[in-house]
Every structure is written in structure tokens, then in C-alpha cells.
Amino acid sequence: MKKDYLLLLVVALAAFALPMILPGDYYVEVFLFMGINILVALGLSLLMGYAGQISLGHAGFYGMGAYISGALSAHLGWPVPLAALMALVATALVAGLIGWPTLRLKGHYLAMATLGLGIILYILFVQLRSITGGASGLAGIQPVHIGGFYLDTPRRYCYLVWALVILSFLFSINLVRSRTGLALRALHYSEVAASTLGIDVAKYKLQVFVFSCVLAALGGILYAHYITFISPETFGFMYSIKLVVMIVLGGMYSLWGALLGGAFLSLLPEFLHRLEDFEVMVNGLILLMILIFLPGGLVGLLQKIGEKIRGHS
Amino acid sequence: MAQLVQYIFAGLTMGVIYALTGVGFNLIYNATGVINFAQGEFVMLGAMFLYTFQEVLHWPPFISLPLVFLMGGLVGVVFEYGVVKPLIRLGVITVIIGTIGASVVLKGGAMLVWGKNALAVEPLISEKPVAFLGASLNTQVLVVLMVTAIAVAIFWYFFGFTILGKAIQACSVNPLAARLAGVPVERMITLSFCFSGALSALAGGLIAPITLAEYDMGTMLALKGFCAAIIGGLGNNPGAMVGGLLLGVMEGLSAGYLSSGYKDALAFLVLILVLFWRPEGLITRGKGERV
Amino acid sequence: MVILDARNVKRSFGGVKALKGVDVTVQEGTITALIGPNGSGKTTLFNILSGILPMEEGEIIFMNQDIGKWPAHKRALLGMARTFQNLQIFQEMSVLENVMIGGFRHTSSGFMAGGLSLPKVRGEMKALEGKAIELLGELGLTSYAHVQAGELPFGLQRKVEIARALALEPKLLLLDEPAAGLTTKETSDLARFIHGLKERGITVFLVEHDMDLVMGISEWIIVLNFGQKIYEGTPLAVKRERTVIKAYLGERRAKG
Numbered sequence: 001m002k003k004d005y006l007l008l009l010v011v012a013l014a015a016f017a018l019p020m021i022l023p024g025d026y027y028v029e030v031f032l033f034m035g036i037n038i039l040v041a042l043g044l045s046l047l048m049g050y051a052g053q054i055s056l057g058h059a060g061f062y063g064m065g066a067y068i069s070g071a072l073s074a075h076l077g078w079p080v081p082l083a084a085l086m087a088l089v090a091t092a093l094v095a096g097l098i099g100w101p102t103l104r105l106k107g108h109y110l111a112m113a114t115l116g117l118g119i120i121l122y123i124l125f126v127q128l129r130s131i132t133g134g135a136s137g138l139a140g141i142q143p144v145h146i147g148g149f150y151l152d153t154p155r156r157y158c159y160l161v162w163a164l165v166i167l168s169f170l171f172s173i174n175l176v177r178s179r180t181g182l183a184l185r186a187l188h189y190s191e192v193a194a195s196t197l198g199i200d201v202a203k204y205k206l207q208v209f210v211f212s213c214v215l216a217a218l219g220g221i222l223y224a225h226y227i228t229f230i231s232p233e234t235f236g237f238m239y240s241i242k243l244v245v246m247i248v249l250g251g252m253y254s255l256w257g258a259l260l261g262g263a264f265l266s267l268l269p270e271f272l273h274r275l276e277d278f279e280v281m282v283n284g285l286i287l288l289m290i291l292i293f294l295p296g297g298l299v300g301l302l303q304k305i306g307e308k309i310r311g312h313s
Numbered sequence: 314m315a316q317l318v319q320y321i322f323a324g325l326t327m328g329v330i331y332a333l334t335g336v337g338f339n340l341i342y343n344a345t346g347v348i349n350f351a352q353g354e355f356v357m358l359g360a361m362f363l364y365t366f367q368e369v370l371h372w373p374p375f376i377s378l379p380l381v382f383l384m385g386g387l388v389g390v391v392f393e394y395g396v397v398k399p400l401i402r403l404g405v406i407t408v409i410i411g412t413i414g415a416s417v418v419l420k421g422g423a424m425l426v427w428g429k430n431a432l433a434v435e436p437l438i439s440e441k442p443v444a445f446l447g448a449s450l451n452t453q454v455l456v457v458l459m460v461t462a463i464a465v466a467i468f469w470y471f472f473g474f475t476i477l478g479k480a481i482q483a484c485s486v487n488p489l490a491a492r493l494a495g496v497p498v499e500r501m502i503t504l505s506f507c508f509s510g511a512l513s514a515l516a517g518g519l520i521a522p523i524t525l526a527e528y529d530m531g532t533m534l535a536l537k538g539f540c541a542a543i544i545g546g547l548g549n550n551p552g553a554m555v556g557g558l559l560l561g562v563m564e565g566l567s568a569g570y571l572s573s574g575y576k577d578a579l580a581f582l583v584l585i586l587v588l589f590w591r592p593e594g595l596i597t598r599g600k601g602e603r604v
Numbered sequence: 605m606v607i608l609d610a611r612n613v614k615r616s617f618g619g620v621k622a623l624k625g626v627d628v629t630v631q632e633g634t635i636t637a638l639i640g641p642n643g644s645g646k647t648t649l650f651n652i653l654s655g656i657l658p659m660e661e662g663e664i665i666f667m668n669q670d671i672g673k674w675p676a677h678k679r680a681l682l683g684m685a686r687t688f689q690n691l692q693i694f695q696e697m698s699v700l701e702n703v704m705i706g707g708f709r710h711t712s713s714g715f716m717a718g719g720l721s722l723p724k725v726r727g728e729m730k731a732l733e734g735k736a737i738e739l740l741g742e743l744g745l746t747s748y749a750h751v752q753a754g755e756l757p758f759g760l761q762r763k764v765e766i767a768r769a770l771a772l773e774p775k776l777l778l779l780d781e782p783a784a785g786l787t788t789k790e791t792s793d794l795a796r797f798i799h800g801l802k803e804r805g806i807t808v809f810l811v812e813h814d815m816d817l818v819m820g821i822s823e824w825i826i827v828l829n830f831g832q833k834i835y836e837g838t839p840l841a842v843k844r845e846r847t848v849i850k851a852y853l854g855e856r857r858a859k860g
Binding site for chain 2: 048052054056098101102104105107108109111112113115116117119120123127237241244245248277278279280281282283284285287288291292295
């Protein structure tokens with residue numbers, strides 16, 4: 001368990017060093033977007049690995065963060081922190097409204113409900129033209145600044161993103177080690193037993209789900225205020241799927257799976273420029289292959305390799 | 314009045330598609346406890362198969378449509394052996410993620426094979442519209458309703474009156490008892506997948522001439538088929554039929570009288586409301602729940 | 605004083621009436637047993653009492669509160685713990701963690717506090733751990749504290765489950781066939797252990813098939829058959845009662 005904090009320290013140092021070492025803005029930007037993906041994936045990993053529930057609408061929550069914060073800053077000129085806070089609160093409320101009826105039930109109703117919500121949100125991003133700019137997108141989103149200091153270069157913004165990634169990981173690791181984490185792990189293995197020990201199963205699932213959606217929204221906010229222009233296709237169903245692929249690829253039962261999976265899938269398009277039309281299918285194939293041949297994901301693989309090395313020495 | 318009839322029939326047409334998809338969900342759910350997120354892709358494949366048989370190979374409808382049905386059954390069986398069987402021992406959540414993966418593979422594959430554009434499919438019968446209560450009804454609508462009625466009648470007979478049908482039902486109620494009574498449970502599960510694929514593909518074949526065939530039509534149809542199943546109570550086939558028709562008519566009316574842009578939001582709203590107030594479905598037969 | 609009073613509990617599955625209006629009373633500080641042939645409704649009654657299965661009709665009073673409609677977790681918070689016939693331990697967690705979760709009701713920190721790792725949270729976790737280590741010692745499980753619970757042999761898993769239930773510091777402990785699958789030696793240890801619980805002020809209500817165990821430790825025995833209470837009394841009275849012998853031993857003979 002101490003190991004997790006040590007690992008996080010290593011990641012933090014790497015995140016501090018990389019923007020300075022990387023050879024150009026392009027690579028820094030890749031690293032920046034990787035951070036955003038990992039942030040969103042981290043929330044989903046808590047939901048899938050600890051509450052045992054799937055969300056197929058995380059792209060929608062990601063979009064809610066981006067659009068609410070973006071629109072408030074672009075149309076009404078709200079300062080970024082206030083707009084961001086508003087976006088986080090609104091996302092938490094919507095997540096609560098969806099999660100409350102579905103998470104009380106046994107089974108996987110949340111997956112279908114979030115799938116539906118993701119579709120609805122996408123329709124809204126396209127249809128509410130006066131707010132979202134419709135299919136042509138929303139421009140004029142304010143960049144982030146602290147007083148007169150503008151975080152408008154990839155390098156500066158990258159530090160903001162990764163600082164939040166590290167803090168979110170710290171929070172999540174703490175959480176898993178706390179009473180709440182104990183309860184979450186318990187209900188993952190047996191809801192019945194957990195409930196007879198005084199654990200309000202639905203409440204804990206709901207808390208994780210809402211937290212998970214808030215992290216997704218935070219990712220969206222970071223994305224919107226960096227790019228300063230957003231359009232609906234970024235927040236479509238395929239991104240929700242990609243997030244699920246990240247978690248499964250990285251390893252469902254460890255928070256570090258979100259880091260590895262998120263990093264891997266963020267880099268994949270850089271290596272496979274000509275993927276284009278095949279990308280959809282490749283995502284699905286990765287998902288199936290990992291489930292069948294490597295159910296523990298990359299983290300599981302690394303653990304096995306680690307055990308082998310230790311076993312031989 | 315004429316307009317109302319028009320909307321209701323338009324709704325019913327879509328409704329039977331949702332109903333068939335919902336029954337497809339139920340068959341797999343009853344056999345394995347898994348919600349199959351690739352169900353919508355089965356429907357999409359049905360539409361694509363019909364396009365291929367009819368528009369590319371120019372086969373007549375009375376050959377194409379049954380062939381779509383058979384191909385759908387094949388897809389269901391391949392799906393069971395390729396995705397569900399290898400994963401089921403790892404737990405239900407893993408299988409569900411697997412079905413999500415499979416749906417993406419099918420969708421991406423269909424995009425590569427049939428392209429990104431919506432494909433037009435000729436109506437199965439091209440006759441003049443029929444007048445009914447002042448409304449003029451497209452003959453395709455009548456074909457959809459008739460074929461579905463026949464399919465439902467066959468299914469009703471199959472599950473209600475044949476040994477095989479009863480064996481499948483027995484497996485879904487109590488697999489252990491069914492096994493002890495000598496029912497080959499494995500084969501019954503495969504049959505469930507086969508029927509589930511066949512019915513969904515049939516739905517796709519029926520709808521293709523009305524809504525066009527498109528590689529990404531599946532997600533939305535899955536959501537609505539699932540909604541139909543939930544209205545009827547997950548696992549309850551007659552319930553899913555009623556649920557599908559109900560949803561279709563509601564959609565038809567809201568598209569007609571309110572706004573067509575938000576028509577697709579309705580299914581989601583209904584889904585959430587039903588899960589909120591009556592998660593066991595609106596149409597329950599008053600028997601004890603499964604524990 | 606009565607700690608648990610269930611009246612007219614009814615429940616059916618499909619068309620089968622599993623419980624046809626059962627009355628059960630458990631006196632505080634006693635060891636009470638629920639016996640009956642297979643399928644008589646014992647486990648169904650336990651599931652209803654602990655709240656994991658809803659009843660169709662009836663009333664349950666626990667510690668002077670009407671808990672009949674309460675969800676399982678609220679009953680646990682009030683001081684009702686249980687074990688399961690088919691074991692429901694958290695297989696992939698360590699033995700220590702399994703027992704720590706048992707003490708859940710004595711902690712209160714929330715989601716945010718946990719994420720921020722406030723001093724209160726760390727204090728609570730320390731306390732849970734201390735309590736769990738103590739219980740492990742008592743049940744002779746200390747050396748397994750960091751083993752994955754699912755890897756233990758059956759008899760030890762059963763002990764882990766009991767330790768977990770005790771960490772809840774229950775007022776009433778429901779034991780569902782605690783001796784099933786145990787060796788004779790383990791069973792007699794168990795009998796002594798259950799007796800010890802009584803001295804701690806824990807009321808025990810158990811379902812058990814092992815008649816020697818039941819007759820040896822219970823002060824009051826309730827007999828179910830076909831979803832109905834057919835008799836209740838002291839072990840001596842139960843042994844003599846004809847209806848019980850007929851229902852119970854008849855089945856035993858049939859089983860061979």
C-alpha cells in the first residue's frame with residue numbers, strides 16, 4: 001500500500017521533468033492530452049474496478065464539463081474558476097439524477113442509462129445552437145490565467161493538467177485506503193455480505209459514480225479552456241468506448257490501469273497515423289483481445305512479470 | 314383524425330422493430346443473465362444483409378428476407394461462441410464489456426464493408442399507398458406489421474406448445490433443474506442466441522426500406538429495444554412486445570405533435586422513469602420475482 | 605427481555621409458500637436454535653430477518669424497533685450480524701481486511717474525508733485494524749492475517765466469517781449452519797466458542813442441522829416444517845415431542 005504513494009511520487013517527478021525534456025511543443029501537447037485522458041479514465045476506473053459498474057456515457061459528462069464551463073466563459077464572460085465550478089456542480093447533479101434510480105437496482109442498468117444519457121447529451125450539444133454553437137462548434141472560450149500570468153503555452157498548461165492528475169490520483173489512493181474504499185471493495189465482491197455489515201451499497205456506488213463523473217467533467221473543462229474551441233464530435237459515443245478500452249487495457253482492478261491504459265491509447269494514434277477508418281474496429285478488437293487473453297490488463301501483466309523476476313532471483 | 318392515424322401507424326411500425334429487438338435482449342438475458350450491448354448491431358447487420366441481397370445481388374424479397382433471418386441466427390451463434398462463451402467464466406461484468414467490444418468491432422467492420430453512407434433499400438413490395446381511416450399508409454408499413462405478426466405467432470406457438478420451446482423456458486427459469494430433468498442446457502442457450510440474432514436481423518431487414526441502412530444505426534436501436542424490454546419487465550417476452558409498441562406509438566405521436574429533433578430523447582426519458590418507479594416493468598404478471 | 609420478535613412472517617416463491625405466517629421470539633442473552641428438515645424455510649426466514657429478502661406480510665421487532673421494512677444495512681447498523689451457510693467472505697481481500705470491514709458500523713468518516721486522508725480517517729482505520737487483530741487472535745487466525753481469504757481452507761473461511769460478524773459487535777448474531785462442513789473437532793470447538801459469546805452479552809440465533817451441537821448449546825429450540833412453526837421448547841422437550849420426531853427424524857431416515 002505504501003508502494004502506491006511511492007509510485008505516485010515517481011509519476012509526479014516524471015510529469016515535472018517531461019515537459020522540459022520533450023523536444024517540441026507538439027510532444028508537450030501530446031503529453032498534455034494524455035494527462036486529460038488519464039484524468040477522465042481514473043474516474044471510470046474507480047467506477048468499474050471498485051463499484052463494479054460500467055458507464056457508457058462518460059464522453060457526455062466530459063462534454064458537459066467542457067460545454068458548461070466553455071459557454072459560461074465565452075457567452076457570459078464568467079471567470080474561468082467560477083465557470084468551472086458551475087460545470088462541476090451541474091455535472092454532479094445530473095450524474096446523481098441518473099445514478100440514483102439505476103444504482104439501487106441489482107444488475108447493470110447504469111450502463112444502458114448512461115449510454116442513453118450520452119446520446120441525449122450529444123443531441124443537445126448539436127441542437128442547442130444558441131448556447132453550444134451547434135455542429136459548427138463553440139468558439140471564444142477564455143484561456144486560464146492566474147492574475148496576469150496566462151497559461152496559454154502547451155508547457156505551462158501541461159503543468160496545470162498534470163498537477164490535477166497527480167492530485168486526483170492522491171485523492172483516489174487515499175480513498176481506496178479509507179473506510180469508504182474498504183466498503184467499495186467489499187461490495188464489489190459481495191453486495192449481500194456488504195449490506196449485512198452495515199454498508200449502504202447503493203449510496204457508495206452512487207458516490208463513486210458521481211465522483212467519477214466529476215473527474216470526467218474536470219477533464220472536459222481542462223480540454224475546453226486549452227483548445228478554446230469545442231465541437232460535438234469530440235464528445236461522442238466513441239470517446240466513451242475509448243475510455244472503457246483504456247481501463248480494460250490498463251487493468252480494471254487497479255487505479256494504475258487508468259494511467260497505463262490512458263497513456264497507451266493516447267499514444268496509439270501517434271504511431272498509427274493511417275489508422276483512420278480502422279480506428280473504430282481496432283478499439284473494439286483491443287477490448288476483446290485483452291478481455292480474452294489478458295483479463296488483468298497491462299497492470300496484471302507487469303505484476304506477473306514482476307513475480308517471475310522475483311521468483312528467479 | 315387522418316393525421317392521428319398516420320402518426321399511430323408510423324409509431325407502430327417503429328414499435329414492432331423495438332419490440333423484436335427487445336425480445337432479442339430478453340432471449341439472451343434469460344439464457345445468460347447478460348445484457349447484450351451488441352444487440353443493436355444485430356439489427357444493423359440485418360439491414361445490411363437485406364441491402365446486399367436485394368440491391369447488390371438483386372434477389373427477390375421472398376428469398377432475401379428469410380435469408381436475412383437465417384444469417385441473423387448464424388450471427389447470434391457465432392457471437393455466443395466467439396464472445397460470450399470465452400468470457401462467461403470471468404463474470405457477468407466482463408461479458409458485458411465483451412459485448413460492448415463486439416458491438417464496436419461489428420460497427421467498425423460494417424463501416425469498412427458497406428461504407429459510411431446511409432444506403433437506400435427498395436420496399437419489399439412496391440404497391441400504391443393504401444387508404445385507411447382517411448390516412449394513406451405506405452405498403453411497407455403493412456408488410457412490417459404482417460411479417461412481425463407471423464413471426465410472433467410462430468414464436469408464441471414455439472414457446473407455448475413445443476417441447477423445444479418449453480425446454481428453453483425451463484432453462485431460463487431454473488437451469489439446474491432443467492439439467493437434472495435431462496434438458497441439454499448448453500444447446501438451449503445456443504438456440505436462444507440463434508433466435509435472438511435471427512429476430513433482431515429480421516427487424517433490421519424490415520426497417521431498412523423505411524429508415525435506410527447505416528453502419529451506426531445500431532446504438533440507438535439497442536437503446537430503444539432495451540427500453541421496450543424494461544417497460545415490459547426485463548426477461549418478459551410478451552411484455553417486451555407491448556413495451557415496444559407502446560414506445561413506438563409514444564415516439565410517433567411526440568414526433569408528430571411536438572418536435573422530431575428530440576424524438577430520440579423520449580426513449581431515454583421513459584427508460585429512466587420506468588427504472589425509477591417500476592423497475593420490475595409496467596407489465597408484470599403478478600408472479601413472484603426471481604431471486 | 606425479548607430482543608427479536610417476528611410475527612406472522614409470510615413469503616412465497618412463485619406458487620410455493622416458503623413461509624406461511626411464522627412467529628419467532630428470541631430472548632435477549634440466550635442461545636436459540638431454529639431447526640427443521642431441508643426446505644422447511646429456515647434460511648428463508650434468516651434472509652428475511654437480516655433484510656436481504658423482503659417478506660410479503662408480517663412484522664419484525666428488533667430491539668424495540670419495527671425493522672420489517674428496513675434495508676439490510678440499517679438492521680446491521682442497529683446491531684444485527686449474520687453469517688451465511690454458503691459463505692460470503694470477500695475472497696480477494698486479506699483476512700485482516702475482511703474482519704476490519706466487520707467493524708464498519710463503528711466508523712463514520714465520509715467520502716471526502718477519505719480522499720483527503722484526514723487524521724480522523726487514519727485514526728478510525730487504526731482502531732478497526734486493532735480490533736480486527738484482537739479478534740483474529742481470539743479465533744486463532746493471527747498467522748493468516750495477510751493471506752487472501754479465498755485461499756484459506758473451508759473451515760478457516762468459516763472462522764473468518766464469524767470473526768467478521770463479531771467485529772460488528774452485534775447485539776444479535778444470526779448463524780446460518782455454522783457447523784456445516786466442519787470436522788468433529790472443529791464442531792466441538794465451535795460449540796465452546798458459541799457458549800463464550802453468550803458470556804459476552806451476544807444473543808445467538810442459529811440454524812443448524814447438527815443435532816448434537818443444537819441440543820448441547822441451545823436453551824430454546826424452534827422447529828419449522830413446511831414453512832410453519834410446529835413446535836418450540838427446551839431441548840429436552842423438543843427431544844420428547846412426537847411431532848418433531850416425526851417431521852425431523854422421518855426425513856433423516858428417508859435420507860438414509
